[in-house]
Amino acid sequence: MIPTATWRIQFRNGMTFDRAASLVPYLQQLGISHLYASPIFTAASGSTHGYDVTDVNEIDPAIGGRAGFERMVSALKTAGLGLILDIVPNHMSTSLENAWWRDVIEHGEKSRFARHFDIDWSRRLTLPFLGDDAEVALEKGELSVQRDPHTGKPALAYFDDYYPLTPDSWVGRENEVLALCNPATLAELHDQQPYRLTSWRDAPRDLSWRRFFEITGLVGVRVEDEAVFDDSHALILALVRSGAVDGLRIDHVDGLADPRGYLQRLRQQAGADCYITVEKILGKGEHLPTDWPISGTTGYEFIASLSEVLVDDERIDILRQVYDEVMGKPVDMHAELRAARLLMVERNFEGEFNTLLQLALKAGQGEIEEDVLRLALRELLVAFPVYRTYGTAQGLSGADLQLLNSVVAKVSVDPAALALLTRILTGEVADTDTATEFRTRFQQLTGPLMAKSVEDTLFFRQHMGLALNEVGAEPVPRGFSLTRFHHEMATRRERQPDALSGTSTHDTKRGEDARARLYTLTEAPQIWAECVARWQQMNQTHVRFLNDGTAPRGADTWMLYQALAGVWPPQLDPQDTAGLKALEERFLAFVEKALREAKLRTDWVDSNEAYETVVLAYAAHLLSPDNQLFLQDFSTALRPFILSGLINSLSQTVIKLTAPGVPDIYQGSEGLNFSLVDPDNRREPDYAQLTQQLSAKPAGIASWLDGQLKQSVIATLLQLRQQKPALFRLGSYTALITTGEQADKAIAFARIDDGDALIVVAPRLAFDAALDAFPVSGAALWAQTEVILPAGLANRRYRDCFSGETLLLNESLQLATTRDCWRVLLGCD
Secondary structure, three states: OOOOOEEEEOOEOOEOHHHHHHOHHHHHHHOOOEEEEOOOEEEOOOOOOOOOEEEEEEEOHHHOHHHHHHHHHHHHHHOOOEEEEEEOOOEEEOOOOOHHHHHHHHHHHHOOOOOOEOEOOOOOEEEEEEOOOHHHHHHOOOEEEEEOOOOOOEEEEEOOEEEEOOHHHOOOOHHHHHOOOOHHHHHHHHHOOOEEEEEHHHOOOOOOEOEEOOEEEEEEEOOOOHHHHHHHHHHHHHHHHOOOOOEEEEOOHHHOOOHHHHHHHHHHHHOOOOEEEEOOOOOOOOOOOOOOOOOEEOOHHHHHHHHHHHOOOOOHHHHHHHHHHHHOOOOOHHHHHHHHHHHHHHHHOHHHHHHHHHHHHHHHOOOOOHHHHHHHHHHHHHHOOOOOOOOEOOEOOHHHHHHHHHHHHHOOOOHHHHHHHHHHHHOOOOOHHHHHHHHHHHHHHHHHHHHHHHHOOHHHOOOOOHHHOOOOOOOOOOOOOHHHHHHHHHHHHHHOOOOEEOOOOOOOOOOHHHHHHHHHHHOOHHHHHHHHHHHHHHOHHHOEEEOOEEEOOHHHHHHHHHHHHHHOOOOOOOOOHHHHHHHHHHHHHHHHHHHHHHOOOOOOOOOOHHHHHHHHHHHHHHOOOOOHHHHHHHHHHHHHHHHHHHHHHHHHHHHHHHOOOEEEEEOOOOOOOOOOOOOHHHOOOOHHHHHHHHOOOOOHHHHHHOOHHHHHHHHHHHHHHHHOHHHHHHOEEEEOOEEEOOHHHEEEEEEEEOOEEEEEEEEOOOHHHHHHOOOOOHHHHOOOEEEEOOOOOOOEEEEEOOOOOEEEEOOEEEHHHOOOOOEEEEEOO
8 A cells, every 4th residue: 555656635724625525636637646634633623733633533523524534535536546644643632622631620530531641640730721820810800610601510710711620529519619709719619629720831840741842732642551542543443444544644753652562553453554654853864663563754854865965065165154254153053952952951841851850860769969960861861862762661772772872972961870860761770660751751852852942943043044944954064965865865765665755744844945946045155145245235224223132133134035035936026016915924924933933032932022023024124015126136136046946846856756755745835835834834725726737738937937847747757656656666776977077967866676767867056057048958057967877777768758758878878968957767678
């Protein structure tokens, strides 16, 4: 059941099962094999994404319910398409609509579901959903006893929320409890509950249950418990066994207590034919554990690999130097990364850290003083280089132990404290139960620390190259090389040939075509720097001086111009008032999020309204129809970046569709995707336009600018994948050598499986050529350049998959003789 290609769809926000069913003819024509659906189970009212599940065993009526789902499945099966579901085993919503969670609130530890959630039952359940402390809410009259409009039972009412009272506190004296109005008596009633209402601000340091990352709207599920697994997977497995669902995508597998055990149980229950992938971010050189019974990851590491091809390694240092000048000093990314991680440990995940510390103290039995152990634990967490290890009750594997030892060797704190932490993590202490719990919670914390410090903090603080600030990317400076890309693809072919290869998702920081465009900044850093300096001068009158400094600062404007360059529609006329307004709405939402995620001068917790107002006004001015001097200059100067970005776009598309892995197309990204971070990247594409474009033949520059050419390339190569599934799944990956004057301007590789052979050539680093002419021809880009063909590829006839031309190749492929810059040649004898 391995897909040849998947197409991700986002349900909700207007997308229903019936609307998805209406897209099936288009998807069939496009050439995908499987629809890959966002979570479909009942979620909190108004959910825009579906990851806040309230009922794991009901298909959400808001998007069509079970009947609508069955209609969609029928349409897919009739067209010969499969279905992959995104499931969420790690967490559920803390909405009172969640019957399991509500039952726990009402009955506490006596609830049947008390062990379904990852709750510390040594104290009352904390519910951090008040705007202030409970005492303040009581004094203000915001808390009262009222009948729950849904159940008719007495409840503590807080605005529109009704927290059920435990039966012991009201049964037999219902009218008396409903009559309570005095803050003191209400406080006494509150104290009788198995839960404690607190301020939302208390959550980071005082929470009695595991969250998803730092989101108190999502509570961790103990899916490692067999009974909990069975309860939470009943409908999922029924859909798989019925044949309605062909594959599962596991959300945030690193959040689970025992990912390996979970996946083994899932595989056993779902069967050998179910296609299973996991959302897992791999660091450079990191690989999935070999004993996970899955097909691979959802492909963030593939995005990182593409940067090896599209970044100009010879000029990127110039961009770094220019950025250092903007910042006023050289940027030490290692120090910046450490600062972001410290913030997460000491503030955002303070409660989780303190829980770990208390477990370590208990396991150490007074061996190390608390302050010394606190420092050692903090430094160990801050230094952790990957998302997590995968130890179990039996301890750490050899590979994980080696990783741990390498981290410990780099940490400069009390050796005895580090030695104790190591012994706890490996289970070499007397209190093995505490050691096991410490190990589990340590492993569940390192992932969120990594994600929030890098993706959701550092990448919004440092803006040298926004294309590199992507999920799965390395945060520290490094070199980029084709050699590394080829090595990573050969490794991908050996280790996870059936993993998804993504370029855009609902979680990426920007759309694939925006990223492709911004890669070109590394090819022309001096041109870009001159542009930014000029634009800063043009808009200088909108810079303000605040008590905490200039707004926006140079670093802010560097980010703003680069983000705007990435999102700017290729065909937007600077005098198009409606187009500018539509872009402004999206751009300002991004700017606000970017400023708050950086957590420097403003934050989600404590927003700096003065600073935000000024920067947002500056950003709005950039897109004002009255700012024509800037807009005309920006649009003109951006043109070569747009054109060379389109070349990058097609190159990464061709590579994705021919390299090892299963290409995943995010909804609408078969056309051009210049989206910003969520929620912008979850907007619905124009399906009518995409359908119309697919039925027409691309022609001229217009087909580049509106995405039709990209869509046509995808449809052509998806059809090829359907014709030759073994070649793309099982075929070897061979890097091909390019020689000649412009050898560095091409990437070439081959896929070979028995008698089948495929040669792939794509342009790279084409900015200079695009300045002179567009579209760029092979003759203009690749003068005196050829691809050397090894035995097995030489002296064969090939068919060009795009032009249909048949050609005989001897020992080389002459690139300068080609009109087009993309060659996908299938051996035809």
